[in-house]
Amino acid sequence: MASTPSGTHGGMADFNIHHGFIEALIRGMRSSFLADSDYHHITQCETLEDVKLNMSETDYADAVSDLTVLTPSGLQSAAINKLVTEFKYVRTQAVEPLATFLDFITYEYMIENIMLLLKGALSGRDINELLAQCHPLGMFKESTMRSIPTFEANAKGFADLYQTVLVDTPVGPYFAMFLQESSNAMGGEVRNVIEEVEIEIIKSSLIKYWIEDFYQYVQKLGGETAEIMGDILMVRADTNAINITLNSFGTPLNEPVMRTSDRKRLYPAVGHLYPAGTHMLADVSTEEELGKVLDLFPQYTSIWSVHAAEAEMSIDDAFYERDVQALELAFESQMHFGCFYAYVKLKEQEIRNLVWITECILQAQKDEINKFVPVFSSHAPWRSSTKAR
């Protein structure tokens, strides 16, 4: 597994010795989020040129000034690069155990990049194209990444690939566990596993191991971090479990045979739904049954009712709202690492919002343009109304 942290990060008394400066950095960066007024201005724009003008007054001024013509995808890459620069800056200042914590955040993107490279290699794509499409937060050494598609696409090739390349990457252990479990279940070789199992299922399994690993690490850190991050990760695990179940209806994953063998293995072993809920979820085959299972868990009934109502919002929007609420809360208290994770995730949400708004303007769908979840907004439903969510 990952390297053990050198002790906990200290509580109220000694947190600031090692991590005070960095936490201050993060809190400073927190003010760079777009405010309600910014969102208001941007949604009122008629063309993307106006958007560029408005963006140059926000924290994104430098990122946007490099783009001659603003396109949704261009804006997305510029914004992601800005996030990566900020993240790397924070990472270089960090000491243990914060350094490991930050690395954990990047593992998620590494998993995605590896899957992309592997799948691309199987289909015979050009390595440079694949590299260009990798998420910048999840890059490892260039040499490692380049060597992934050069391995032959046969059984020996994959075994070699694993032993030489993947084992060195931080996410190697997750791969090992996944392959072990799969070959036990399927009795097949490494190559068969990668070919037969769909890329999304492999990724979901790897993410599951990542969540579990992260959770354990966070519990080891103890203190406020364990509490706050633990809660965030549990919600993440539950979101994954519910989504997997919901989206597996109508795919081969929903067949009774597959349900117990494959789908059940995708549910993380952390979360409010674990273990009783996931056990019940494994048997669910229709949306009704899913609804009944979720009724037993009060925090998810409201989300499920959004999906069942099938009105303006979809269940993904409801989950995004729930996430943003939890992540904003991470900034409310001090002396823990949760704000770092929250910063990355909330920035991601902001980038999603920006892409959504620019696409709506581009495709002239003005009535849908307000369907995003603003970050740190004073109009948030949990802030302005007295009803608790």
Place this chain on the structure above:
Amino acid sequence: MSEVPPTRMNQQVFKGKKKAAESGHKLLKKKADALKVKFRDYAKMIAETKGSMSSDATTAFFSLTQAEYAAGNFKQKVAEGTLTARVRVGAGIDNVAGVKLPVFTPYETGSIADNQSLGLVGGGKKIVSVRDKFTVFLHQLIKLASLQTSFVTLDEAMKVTNRRVNALENVTIPKIQNILDYIDRELDELEREDFTRLKLVQGKKEDVEADKENTNANGKDTDITADFDAQDDADVVF
């Protein structure tokens, strides 16, 4: 015109040609009319399909935006995966009034999409709706492509047919008609010539008859042996 000898046989031949040309002309005209009707139908269908395409396109691409909001960038994942066509286009031939028009029909190859669990950890429903909307859009596209190729082919066929109709109408049939008129005229003239010659000959004959009658009536006592001349015969030698 001068090459055609004005005989009765040629008259029959050219009468036959004229009949053939006229019946051909009638048939071609019917074909041109049928093609024109089909042409107008196709034009109407194309206009309809194009109109609905624009709204289909916007919904399809907007559903893609929604899916990307919910599920992140999955375009690369789809593009980097194995691409086998799920819907294929078959080219068939439709026969309209004798014109062979190309027609495209979509058919499912039945190969299950490689990316069925694409939105597994979020946005799955949106991705399914993207798939549906784009399938609808694709079917409209195939229909429009089929209509447009048929339209172009039909247009060409119509032009050719119209050209043939006009050619028959304005060139061939008048030409044959002219030849027939010429033959008629020549034959008439020949007949008239013959007639006048006959008349002349008859006249002459009558004159001769009349003379003979006169001489017969006048010289009854003429010596019939006067006509006989012994010098005419050759000597008989025993």
